[in-house]
């Protein structure tokens with residue numbers, strides 16, 4: 001059964017469509033894998049075994065006509081979803097005690113699109129509470145472990161999504177990325193993770209963290225798999241006024257359009273390759289860039305001079321928006337309520353102090369402060385101005401290159417407990433991912449090998465102009481075929497024996 005689970009999403013969907021495997025067989029293989037590994041990895045908050053099996057049986061009974069690959073591009077393919085996306089009739093916790101019993105009456109658009117494409121949803125994945133964090137240790141449901149080394153974090157906030165796909169429990173997953181939460185866990189777990197351009201995927205039904213930064217995207221084991229999932233979830237949606245009405249390219253078909261990287265200019269920002277990045281990360285990323293040059297790419301130095309200020313600007317904007325978005329969790333309209341409280345103010349206070357974890361409370365307070373009269377100009381307005389400068393850095397750089405390359409994160413996966421008591425150090429790990437969200441740009445994490453000392457996966461970030469997902473995927477696809485293949489996560493396999 002394990003053989004089924006290790007296949008790529010692209011290959012399993014071909015075999016399902018061809019009738020070589022039944023949907024039930026594939027779902028059972030995943031459930032068996034989850035049974036074995038979930039006690040140590042803890043990627044899921046809610047499993048949907050019964051629903052998944054029932055759906056698979058129903059699909060098998062209905063049969064699959066010759067049109068299946070076209071009409072249902074994910075027919076019978078088991079995937080899983082970060083628990084920040086609404087799922088009809090299935091609890092959606094956002095990793096928070098506040099929503100521990102919340103069962104939405106509607107599906108997020110991205111979830112609806114997966115279902116319409118024939119995907120089978122295996123469950124809801126662990127995450128930092130309300131997507132605030134970089135390690136998945138801020139979940140009210142306990143941390144997730146990195147399948148490559150069980151003493152390490154999987155990254156965050158989409159750590160459950162990354163761990164589930166890396167440990168072969170699902171063929172792909174949806175994550176969300178406000179400041180790096182798809183790309184950084186993908187990098188830490190050896191996966192392809194793509195944050196699309198702001199507006200590419202509808203955010204309807206995504207529980208908001210910072211609305212001007214949030215995007216939903218695929219986390220997969222290969223570039224082709226990510227292209228397939230992105231095509232399914234992308235597109236305009238009238239229910240999200242920020243979703244962009246632009247045609248969705250046929251991303252999987254685009255992969256075959258390019259054979260090498262000749263004619264492509266890759267910008268290497270000095271700020272991403274200098275001090276503060278672990279030597280083993282630089283080495284692995286440099287080797288990947290050398291491989292790109294061998295494949296015909298021309299590399300040029302570029303500069304993103306405001307990089308050093310991006311983390312500060314990001315955390316002010318993100319916390320300000322979060323403080324406003326999370327005001328709705330007041331014990332009256334949604335979620336948990338402290339029923340013991342005797343009067344209104346006490347009820348608000350005790351509901352929110354019990355319902356939210358420490359990091360969420362810290363961010364609500366800081367965000368409220370940054371927006372308060374007298375401080376707004378000094379903090380929020382300044383951050384908004386820096387945000388524009390960061391965006392202009394990228395626009396200028398793209399005058400000189402087609403894509404930008406650099407590390408996703410300054411380190412490989414760090415130890416569980418290593419940074420959790422030091423929020424500022426944790427925030428700084430986002431230095432290369434936050435700028436893209438401030439600018440709205442798409443970025444992909446491509447696994448480029450294992451680091452020499454830690455033996456953990458390293459991700460190269462490929463950044464492109466707005467709506468260049470097709471180009472980014474093409475570049476990643478060509479590089480992927482010329483880079484070492486990462487074998488099964490060692491930590492999990494040892495644990496099995």
Ligand code: GLN
Pocket residue numbers: 131132133134156157176177178179180181182209318430
């Ligand atoms: N680590 C960042 C934060 O804590 C990013 C989180 C995210 O992308 N959701 O805000």
